[in-house]
Amino acid sequence: MSPVDPGETGGEPSLSGSSVDFGPSPDDPLAARLFPPLPGTVKWGLERTSRLLAGVGHPLRTTPILHVGGTNGKGTVAWLWAGILQEAGLRVGLYTSPDLISFRERILVEGRPLSDLALEAAADELRPLLLREEPSRFEAATALAFLALERARVEVAVVEVGLGGRLDATNVVEPLVTAITNVGLEHRSFLGRDLTTIAGEKAGILKPGVAAYTTAREADVLDVLTREAATLGAPLIRVPEPSGTLAMEGITVSVPTRRWGRLELTSPLVGRHHFSNVALAVRSLEGLPPRIAVGAEEIRRGVAGVRIPGRFQVEREGERLWILDVAHNAAAAEAMASTLDRVAAPRPRVGVVGILADKDHAAVLSRLAPALDVAVLTIPSGIHSSRVWNPHEARTALPSEMEVHVEPDVGRAVDLARELMNDGATGVVTGSFRLVGEVLKVMGRVPPQALPPSSDFE
Numbered sequence: 001m002s003p004v005d006p007g008e009t010g011g012e013p014s015l016s017g018s019s020v021d022f023g024p025s026p027d028d029p030l031a032a033r034l035f036p037p038l039p040g041t042v043k044w045g046l047e048r049t050s051r052l053l054a055g056v057g058h059p060l061r062t063t064p065i066l067h068v069g070g071t072n073g074k075g076t077v078a079w080l081w082a083g084i085l086q087e088a089g090l091r092v093g094l095y096t097s098p099d100l101i102s103f104r105e106r107i108l109v110e111g112r113p114l115s116d117l118a119l120e121a122a123a124d125e126l127r128p129l130l131l132r133e134e135p136s137r138f139e140a141a142t143a144l145a146f147l148a149l150e151r152a153r154v155e156v157a158v159v160e161v162g163l164g165g166r167l168d169a170t171n172v173v174e175p176l177v178t179a180i181t182n183v184g185l186e187h188r189s190f191l192g193r194d195l196t197t198i199a200g201e202k203a204g205i206l207k208p209g210v211a212a213y214t215t216a217r218e219a220d221v222l223d224v225l226t227r228e229a230a231t232l233g234a235p236l237i238r239v240p241e242p243s244g245t246l247a248m249e250g251i252t253v254s255v256p257t258r259r260w261g262r263l264e265l266t267s268p269l270v271g272r273h274h275f276s277n278v279a280l281a282v283r284s285l286e287g288l289p290p291r292i293a294v295g296a297e298e299i300r301r302g303v304a305g306v307r308i309p310g311r312f313q314v315e316r317e318g319e320r321l322w323i324l325d326v327a328h329n330a331a332a333a334e335a336m337a338s339t340l341d342r343v344a345a346p347r348p349r350v351g352v353v354g355i356l357a358d359k360d361h362a363a364v365l366s367r368l369a370p371a372l373d374v375a376v377l378t379i380p381s382g383i384h385s386s387r388v389w390n391p392h393e394a395r396t397a398l399p400s401e402m403e404v405h406v407e408p409d410v411g412r413a414v415d416l417a418r419e420l421m422n423d424g425a426t427g428v429v430t431g432s433f434r435l436v437g438e439v440l441k442v443m444g445r446v447p448p449q450a451l452p453p454s455s456d457f458e
Contacts, residue, residue: 022163023137024103025434027382030116031103034123035140036130040384042163043136049169052143055129059150060157063093064292065173066284069161069205070181071198072332073215073277076269076308077179078160080281084302085156086110088294093154095145095170097138097162100310100326100437101450107145108449109152116452122148135169138162142169156292166204177287178205178212178234179280183221184331199224208232211287215239215276237287242279246272248314248343255279259286260296265303270312271339278303309447310436312339317443319423321346324439327430328355330363336430337371348373350417351428354380354410354435357389362397364431372428374403374420378413380434410438 024031026040053059066081068074075096082094091110099105104113122144130140142162149157159175161168183199199221206212206225212234216222222238229236244253250268253275257263267278282303285294315322323345327336340349351372355361369375375398377391391406398404405420407413417427429439440446 022098023139023141024099024106025382026137028099028103030119031137033116034103034119034144035137036127038130038137038140039134041136043139044167046167046169046172048133048135049139049142049172051133052126052129052135052139053146053172056125056143056147059146060173063150063154064156064288065175066156066158066177066179067161067170067173067175067205068159068179068181069165069168069202070179070214070216071184071202072329072335073181073273073280074160074179076274076277076311077181077281077284078158079306079308080278080303081158081285082108082111083306084281084285084294084299085158085292087298087302087305088292090292091153091155093149093152093157095142095149095157096160097141098433099450100433101441101446103141104452105309105447105449106141107148109149109154111449113449113451113453114148114152118151119144119148122151139169161205164198164201164204166201168205171205174207175210176289176292177284178207178210179284180205180212180214180216180225181277181280182331183216183218184329196220196224200228203228206232206234206236209234211235211237211284213237213239213280213284213287215241215280237283239276239280239283241276244272244275246270246339246342248345251275251278253278255282257283257286260299263296263299265300267303268307270314270343271335272342273335273339309440309449310433312336313436315443315445317418320418320421320425320427322427322429322443324429324436326433326436327364327368328359328432330360330367333364333367333430337368340371340426340428345426345428346424347426348421349426349428350374350376350420351430352376352378352410352413352417352435352439353429353431354378354391354413355389355394355431356380356383356387356434358387359389359432361389361394365394365397368430369398369402372402374405376405376407376413376417376420378406378410378435379408380432380438381410382438383434410435411442414439414442
């Protein structure tokens with residue numbers, strides 16, 4: 001990996017939009033220990049991240065990297081890559097965002113968080129540079145992740161784009177393989193008002209000569225990706241959705257590949273949208289050089305073993321069924337609603353929904369509504385005031401005949417949902433990463449990736 005010349009970033013997007021950065025929450029106790037007070041604003045450009053990494057010896061510069069961007073599913077593809085490569089015997093570092101509960105979730109090695117001591121040591125090394133450069137929180141988090149993974153001696157790193165692509169802090173990498181999932185209307189105040197503009201930002205992670213794989217379907221989006229790939233001399237491979245079956249226990253898919261033939265794969269991930277995510281993760285591994293050997297059996301085991309907190313996560317409380325999913329934009333909400341119906345999640349379904357103000361909450365609610373019988377609208381805590389939505393106003397996006405409650409406190413919203421659920425009913429928690437994480441804490445179901453490891457792991 002080597003830093004990209006800041007002069008090649010092409011300037012800032014024309015829309016300034018909201019000022020909120022997508023780095024770790026300043027209310028996270030671990031993040032507060034790791035980082036000095038930093039600007040909570042988006043800072044476009046790669047130059048600060050490049051200088052931070054140069055100041056600590058260019059961590060991960062010689063490490064093989066896989067880079068994934070897109071609108072929905074990029075985190076899932078990253079987790080699948082990591083799971084497969086770990087099955088192939090490699091020590092894999094994974095950097096994703098955002099987190100559900102704790103910053104430590106964003107940086108994993110072999111599927112486990114690093115010790116807080118290891119993170120603090122990397123933070124101490126980086127701190128003088130952070131004070132000098134004053135990067136955004138996400139830029140600081142990215143630099144810390146790269147340094148911590150380097151110190152953990154990973155053999156390959158999987159990196160998920162944070163926001164957009166072209167000017168995202170992670171785009172300093174020179175990967176072996178690039179993947180772009182779908183491209184939808186998201187973060188329009190940051191990335192642009194239409195699909196082609198947003199696609200241009202996503203296409204910014206393509207690199208000269210580096211094979212790129214995509215599951216994008218829209219003609220306008222594919223035109224943008226194809227033109228950018230041709231300009232860079234980057235082979236662009238379209239990955240079609242494979243055939244498969246879907247159940248509450250997960251999916252089975254049949255993925256045709258050039259290297260391993262047709263692979264029959266099972267995954268505990270739930271939802272038809274994961275057909276494409278699995279296919280993209282698997283097919284893009286064909287772009288790796290021979291020195292990173294991955295076999296069909298490693299792929300089968302890797303895909304079968306990946307469980308991602310907060311992605312149609314199924315939990316039970318006695319006779320009650322709970323489903324928690326970070327459906328934070330319209331496309332994800334539509335996919336979740338479809339999945340609830342396809343797996344016949346029992347009715348009545350009571351939704352606990354909390355959406356951030358910078359999302360198109362009307363579109364999200366309108367897509368969720370047919371799959372819910374009752375909605376409890378709430379406000380995720382620990383977020384910047386500019387991202388707090390008004391659930392009283394938002395409820396107008398739901399059908400007038402639908403039973404709707406507003407309970408700003410998340411804990412009380414969950415209690416209210418329990419009261420509204422009879423035995424055999426389904427509770428659905430969705431709308432934002434922050435809400436799902438908060439409800440997992442309320443339910444006592446904190447994922448292990450959010451907990452400090454039981455022993456030092458470096």
